[in-house]
Amino acid sequence: MGTSPRRPAGISAEEAYEHLRQAIHNGELGPNERLVEATLADRLQVTRGVVRTALIRLTQDGLVVRTPNRGAHVRMFTEAEAVEILQVRAALEALTARQAALNATDQEIAAIRRQLDQMTLKLKQDDLLGYSEGNAKLHAAIIAAARHGTAAQLIAGLRAQLVRFQFRTILVAGRPPKSLAEHTAIVEAIADRDPDAAEIAMRQHLTSVVSALDKTATAIRRRFSPVDSTHAA
Amino acid sequence: MGTSPRRPAGISAEEAYEHLRQAIHNGELGPNERLVEATLADRLQVTRGVVRTALIRLTQDGLVVRTPNRGAHVRMFTEAEAVEILQVRAALEALTARQAALNATDQEIAAIRRQLDQMTLKLKQDDLLGYSEGNAKLHAAIIAAARHGTAAQLIAGLRAQLVRFQFRTILVAGRPPKSLAEHTAIVEAIADRDPDAAEIAMRQHLTSVVSALDKTATAIRRRFSPVDSTHAA
């Protein structure tokens, strides 16, 4: 069934969607690049209808812009929009922190703590990339513990939109220790099952991230583009 | 062009999408109702492809669920999901209140104030429906003043999902005066250009709405369904 003669080299509709999504994420399809249905269909070895469907979904995801009778292109984010997205993420993650404090099981709290320990270790080893990865995992663990499907889904969507904007705020001078302290506060609040404190701590943390981001904004604007990391701090 | 012979009674793709959206909203298409492409195409006087496209969009909007090879049906929300959606809305509207305090022009603030006065008047006249409408307008005005496209878009999406769940919390005993006081606090904070106060006030307001909702939950559960209002308080 895997590579039956019926499908010479083609892929399914879902695969096509994922493929395009990935292509946008990793920059294979750059911002503002035109997305001609026939061309993509040819490249992915699917029919135009499949590509069309995928583009409609991606439009609804906010990754693609379609103008009637004039085709689709990869959405370009302004810096202002990137800030907006981060602000919304901050609001939503604050909610998940609160919910995590309310709903997390002991096992989940243990897992969160372990993740924080990992980050501490990485920082001690001056492994900033590792730290950044740990950071992403910690946030993911908190979101999972929150058991809040709606918030999780929206956050995932926002993350997806921002992938090409993922800056390593961790590289800002003096940021790592501060970041660790903020994360510690969040984890402690959740472990204490104190929703208010958890929410406030997460809020402070993400506000701090935004301002760190502002500091790097000019640097980014300068050599426009290319930070392709998948991790934010 | 209006009713050209080319389109005997058919409607465009966008219209079909809007039509289905409305049909779900006003209950014409009930929760869990099966959405057979051919049937809908026949009813709307469009081809199946158009319906198909609309269903894909509605799926991404969260109004419809599609299972591969097995068709689409109207999404059913559990009570828990409704609460989740309201929680997220609360977080996002708190953000817009903050942004409104920061970004609103004098004219926008005047408009917001005017809206609040309207609500006060309606309440004095015991016009609860009018009050509820005014409430919706006030929130809309605040969102507009916030100039935060990302948040506005997500809130709109969440509102759309919840339409069939829009309860008239305003009907809860003793709620109207409290609601008005909360709104007044929000408006004052925005007018004072105090973002923290605005955010807190909005947060408190929506928390209060959620708890009012909880009180009506049993009543709703009892005679399952039918509140078709478009306004929440």
Place this chain on the structure above:
DNA sequence: AGCAACGATCCTGTCTACAAGATTGTGCAA
């Protein structure tokens, strides 16, 4: 030489037909 109208080309939007998958009902056997 500059500008406007026209025409060719490219691309999207829509339609019809066909193939594959899922469900339901029926008949046969235990």
Place this chain on the structure above:
DNA sequence: TTGCACAATCTTGTAGACAGGATCGTTGCT
């Protein structure tokens, strides 16, 4: 009577073709 297998039907998914709109280059006129 109950359970299973098979067949008919219904529905989705895909393919290919066509028509309409947009863009761009060319030609003719001023």
